[in-house]
Amino acid sequence: MLDVALVLLAACSWIGASLLSLSGKLDERWSRWLGLCGALVGILGAGHGLLGGVPSRLDFPFWHGTARLESDALSAAFLLPLHLVAGLGVAYGKEYWPLNHLRGTGRSLRFHFGLLVAAMTCLLVARHGLVFLLAWEVMAVCAFFLIGTDHELSEVRHASWVYLVCTHTGTALLTAMTILLARRSGSLLWLPIPAGPSPLDGWILLLAILGFGFKAGFLPLHFWLPSAHAGAPSHVSAMLSAVMLKMGIYGILRVSGLLPAIPRGFGAALLALGALSAVYGVGNALAQRDYKRLLAYSSIENLGIIGMGVGLGLAGRANHDPWLVALGFGGAVFHVWNHALFKSLLFFGAGSVLHATGTRDMEALGGLASRMPRTALLLFPAVLAVSALPPFNAFLSEWFLYRGIFASLSSGYLWSAALALVALAFTGGLAAVAFAKFYGILFLGTPRSPAASHAHDPSRAMLLPMAILACLCLGTGLAGPLLLPSLDRIVAVAAPGGSVPLGPGLGTDLRFLVGAETLLLAVAFTAYLWWRRALVPPGRAEFRPPTWDCGYALTLPRAEYTGSSFSDAWAPVLPGLKARIRRLTGNFPKPVAFRSEFRDVVGERYLGPRMERLAARLLRFRRLQPGYLSVYILYVLLALLGAFLWMGLRGRLLG
Amino acid sequence: MSLPSLTVSAQWVLHLLTLLLLPPLIPGLINKVKAVMAGRSGPPVLQLYYDLAKLARKQAVFSRTTTWVFLAGPVGTVAAGLVAGLLVPFGHTGTPLSFEGDVILFAYLFGLARFLTVLSALDTGSSFEGMGAAREVAFSALAEPALFLGFAALAKASSSLSLSTMLLGSGLGSGRMAGPLILVLVGWAIVFLAENARIPVDDPNTHLELTMIHEVMVLDHSGRPFALVLYGASLKLLVLGALLMDPVLPRAPQAWQNWLLFGAGLGALAVAVGLVESMSARFRMTKVPQFLLAGILASAFAFLLLLV
Numbered sequence: 001m002l003d004v005a006l007v008l009l010a011a012c013s014w015i016g017a018s019l020l021s022l023s024g025k026l027d028e029r030w031s032r033w034l035g036l037c038g039a040l041v042g043i044l045g046a047g048h049g050l051l052g053g054v055p056s057r058l059d060f061p062f063w064h065g066t067a068r069l070e071s072d073a074l075s076a077a078f079l080l081p082l083h084l085v086a087g088l089g090v091a092y093g094k095e096y097w098p099l100n101h102l103r104g105t106g107r108s109l110r111f112h113f114g115l116l117v118a119a120m121t122c123l124l125v126a127r128h129g130l131v132f133l134l135a136w137e138v139m140a141v142c143a144f145f146l147i148g149t150d151h152e153l154s155e156v157r158h159a160s161w162v163y164l165v166c167t168h169t170g171t172a173l174l175t176a177m178t179i180l181l182a183r184r185s186g187s188l189l190w191l192p193i194p195a196g197p198s199p200l201d202g203w204i205l206l207l208a209i210l211g212f213g214f215k216a217g218f219l220p221l222h223f224w225l226p227s228a229h230a231g232a233p234s235h236v237s238a239m240l241s242a243v244m245l246k247m248g249i250y251g252i253l254r255v256s257g258l259l260p261a262i263p264r265g266f267g268a269a270l271l272a273l274g275a276l277s278a279v280y281g282v283g284n285a286l287a288q289r290d291y292k293r294l295l296a297y298s299s300i301e302n303l304g305i306i307g308m309g310v311g312l313g314l315a316g317r318a319n320h321d322p323w324l325v326a327l328g329f330g331g332a333v334f335h336v337w338n339h340a341l342f343k344s345l346l347f348f349g350a351g352s353v354l355h356a357t358g359t360r361d362m363e364a365l366g367g368l369a370s371r372m373p374r375t376a377l378l379l380f381p382a383v384l385a386v387s388a389l390p391p392f393n394a395f396l397s398e399w400f401l402y403r404g405i406f407a408s409l410s411s412g413y414l415w416s417a418a419l420a421l422v423a424l425a426f427t428g429g430l431a432a433v434a435f436a437k438f439y440g441i442l443f444l445g446t447p448r449s450p451a452a453s454h455a456h457d458p459s460r461a462m463l464l465p466m467a468i469l470a471c472l473c474l475g476t477g478l479a480g481p482l483l484l485p486s487l488d489r490i491v492a493v494a495a496p497g498g499s500v501p502l503g504p505g506l507g508t509d510l511r512f513l514v515g516a517e518t519l520l521l522a523v524a525f526t527a528y529l530w531w532r533r534a535l536v537p538p539g540r541a542e543f544r545p546p547t548w549d550c551g552y553a554l555t556l557p558r559a560e561y562t563g564s565s566f567s568d569a570w571a572p573v574l575p576g577l578k579a580r581i582r583r584l585t586g587n588f589p590k591p592v593a594f595r596s597e598f599r600d601v602v603g604e605r606y607l608g609p610r611m612e613r614l615a616a617r618l619l620r621f622r623r624l625q626p627g628y629l630s631v632y633i634l635y636v637l638l639a640l641l642g643a644f645l646w647m648g649l650r651g652r653l654l655g
Numbered sequence: 656m657s658l659p660s661l662t663v664s665a666q667w668v669l670h671l672l673t674l675l676l677l678p679p680l681i682p683g684l685i686n687k688v689k690a691v692m693a694g695r696s697g698p699p700v701l702q703l704y705y706d707l708a709k710l711a712r713k714q715a716v717f718s719r720t721t722t723w724v725f726l727a728g729p730v731g732t733v734a735a736g737l738v739a740g741l742l743v744p745f746g747h748t749g750t751p752l753s754f755e756g757d758v759i760l761f762a763y764l765f766g767l768a769r770f771l772t773v774l775s776a777l778d779t780g781s782s783f784e785g786m787g788a789a790r791e792v793a794f795s796a797l798a799e800p801a802l803f804l805g806f807a808a809l810a811k812a813s814s815s816l817s818l819s820t821m822l823l824g825s826g827l828g829s830g831r832m833a834g835p836l837i838l839v840l841v842g843w844a845i846v847f848l849a850e851n852a853r854i855p856v857d858d859p860n861t862h863l864e865l866t867m868i869h870e871v872m873v874l875d876h877s878g879r880p881f882a883l884v885l886y887g888a889s890l891k892l893l894v895l896g897a898l899l900m901d902p903v904l905p906r907a908p909q910a911w912q913n914w915l916l917f918g919a920g921l922g923a924l925a926v927a928v929g930l931v932e933s934m935s936a937r938f939r940m941t942k943v944p945q946f947l948l949a950g951i952l953a954s955a956f957a958f959l960l961l962l963v
Contacts, residue, residue, distance in 0.1 A: 398759075429800070445780035
């Protein structure tokens with residue numbers, strides 16, 4: 001009872017916070033504190049569940065039956081990042097998006113933010129198809145309003161509408177899945193289905209992967225994601241990317257955990273899909289000029305990596321390989337946590353930069369490390385973590401996945417593991433390129449515009465959440481072995497009866513790994529101290545000349561390497577990136593311009609024009625909408641008549 | 656002189672001493688070979704030791720554009736190189752630090768060193784160094800899959816994810832492994848040349864900044880940080896060289912013989928690199944990706960041969 005009560009209390013606090021923010025009389029502080037309380041209670045509840053609390057449940061009558069709320073380790077695994085990021089987001093949002101910012105959009109932002117958190121909390125504890133779908137829908141609609149916060153910009157409006165259409169397509173698939181699941185198990189309650197093969201299993205899993213895949217942004221279903229994340233306020237982007245996308249992963253894990261057996265082929269397919277998403281996401285992240293879009297594409301990459309883990313786990317279940325199940329699901333959940341930590345840190349940092357400079361264009365920035373030293377220092381762990389470099393957290397979760405991929409290779413039944421291996425290695429390399437670009441162009445060098453040269457660090461209220469996340473990134477990287485028991489509990493829920501504990505097989509290696517990472521830090525610190533001793537000889541002033549630059553005394557910011565030229569080597573393999581260059585001709589050429597633009601291959605190049613054509617054709621039906629009330633009443637009458645006719649004739653027609 | 660069989664701790668001490676002290680010798684050897692091939696007498700073999708000692712006494716000059724990130728490159732390169740050196744076996748002599756999955760740490764440590772070097776190059780704000788950084792990340796992203804596919808092939812062959820078992824395991828001796836092993840070594844030789852910025856990928860001696868990759872990134876370093884850069888580069892030669900030689904080094908009955916074999920192998924590798932540098936020119940920049948793709952393909956074929 002304890003966990004689920006705590007979680008419900010957290011949800012209630014968030015709802016209360018969102019309602020309080022509507023009141024014009026009360027001080028904003030109350031709503032914020034209530035939200036923070038909710039976050040704290042949620043973290044407590046989730047932490048208790050992860051540290052070995054027994055799953056607790058609450059049954060209540062609902063729609064001709066009983067519905068169940070239950071908090072187990074799998075729910076807790078997703079509740080933890082949800083409440084952590086939400087709590088830090090509320091603290092960050094106070095300064096980042098003040099209540100009266102942009103004609104009072106702050107109020108709507110706070111209202112929907114609290115509601116979004118409450119909806120996701122309910123979704124994670126729901127064990128009833130209808131309750132789940134309701135919570136899912138509230139989450140989707142809140143996210144729509146949050147993405148459209150800055151609704152006076154047409155690109156933001158467009159992004160939020162595209163998101164709304166996508167999420168509802170996903171919901172339609174999930175509704176179908178819920179119906180099939182109810183037919184399979186005989187009730188809307190989500191209980192483990194007793195063993196016994198059924199042809200429905202494959203369909204349920206397919207619909208789950210498609211429907212939840214829309215939310216998780218797997219490859220062809222990702223196109224709503226970049227503009228939505230780029231246009232939303234930064235702490236909302238953090239919330240969407242670090243938590244909401246993961247609801248798709250949660251859904252796949254939860255629904256597949258209900259099924260008694262996994263049909264063959266799904267694991268390998270999801271592994272391959274995740275591998276493709278990862279490479280596609282990181283490749284496109286390289287091409288971006290807008291640094292928030294870069295982060296959004298990197299989310300597609302990371303969700304692909306998580307998808308690879310889930311695919312490995314499903315393959316392990318289908319092939320009755322408990323070690324592979326543990327490595328796959330364990331690695332996936334671990335990466336969910338890590339991605340939540342470093343991606344929210346990156347979005348908070350991007351928000352600080354946006355706050356200080358007012359531009360999302362990378363090429364207008366530069367040199368922020370000396371102007372925003374604290375932000376630059378706090379983002380440094382995040383860029384190392386997102387490139388999966390040791391000693392930070394994401395390296396450990398990718399290490400789990402490598403172990404899983406090699407395990408499936410050496411048992412020799414998973415061909416897509418070979419693809420996944422190459423993809424994971426290549427993704428790591430490309431992520432390093434993308435984030436060297438992100439950090440290098442934003443923070444290093446000299447400023448490329450006045451906006452950048454006058455930037456300054458944000459206040460402590462915005463820096464503190466970032467500092468907490470940065471410490472957690474390093475801490476999780478060094479405390480990996482301590483997390484194994486919690487991961488075991490989660491995997492046991494995601495794959496009931498089909499997994500082995502990670503500890504005996506992985507514990508020693510992981511301790512050695514963490515030891516090597518600690519050694520790395522120690523050696524780096526020693527090398528730093530050695531340099532430090534020779535910093536400036538006493539009695540001599542420090543000499544700071546301009547950059548040598550092969551003898552050019554004046555370094556012009558205009559001559560600096562830009563982000564586009566940094567990633568130019570990859571331009572030929574990025575189909576979304578199109579450059580228009582006019583050649584110089586004649587003896588006295590006219591001035592020419594160079595222009596390059598990026599449009600997503602699936603969303604903007606393929607679907608966009610087709611959708612516009614479809615919309616133009618559908619305009620024909622406008623004739624049915626003449627604007628007279630009497631005509632509409634006629635429609636109602638016709639519809640009723642039709643329904644009666646169908647009811648009367650059905651018996652005769654169908655026998 | 657005949658040594659008794661060495662104890663484990665003595666092996667570790669030897670490993671550590673080799674790792675710390677030997678690296679600057681390798682560039683010296685390579686340069687000597689190049690000089691002899693060109694008919695010059697060349698700098699002494701110990702030149703890099705002298706250079707390091709000189710740089711350690713010099714004051715570092717920092718451009719006013721740079722921040723603390725500028726220092727992360729040299730410091731990170733050395734730290735990553737030293738830890739990677741503890742993971743890789745120096746011939747059949749035992750590894751101080753070995754566990755299942757250390758090969759992934761090994762590969763990612765080089766990624767870390769590269770990432771930090773690139774950031775410290777971008778920190779100067781110089782367009783030359785930006786150009787070098789862009790080339791470095793582009794080429795190394797191609798070198799990485801070649802390295803990994805080679806690891807995958809060896810992991811598949813030895814059913815292990817630990818470097819010492821993979822590189823020195825008994826499975827390598829069988830006839831079935833000969834073909835894949837040659838392919839892996841070809842792939843890794845290309846990675847070795849690319850990662851160490853040697854001809855034909857990069858020219859460590861050129862003074863034309865526009866054609867350089869790795870050297871151009873460290874143009875602004877001086878004093879002790881530059882000493883760390885040079886030392887880190889030689890460390891990389893040793894560690895990746897050990898990786899390349901391990902599968903072909905025979906196992907001798909005595910520990911001291913194994914050490915001698917390793918030293919001889921390292922010398923042979925340095926001579927080979929010197930010969931390649933004397934006899935070939937640097938590729939045009941556009942050719943380099945093709946060269947690296949050849950490395951990927953070689954490793955991929957090795958992997959495929961073992962997979963079926």
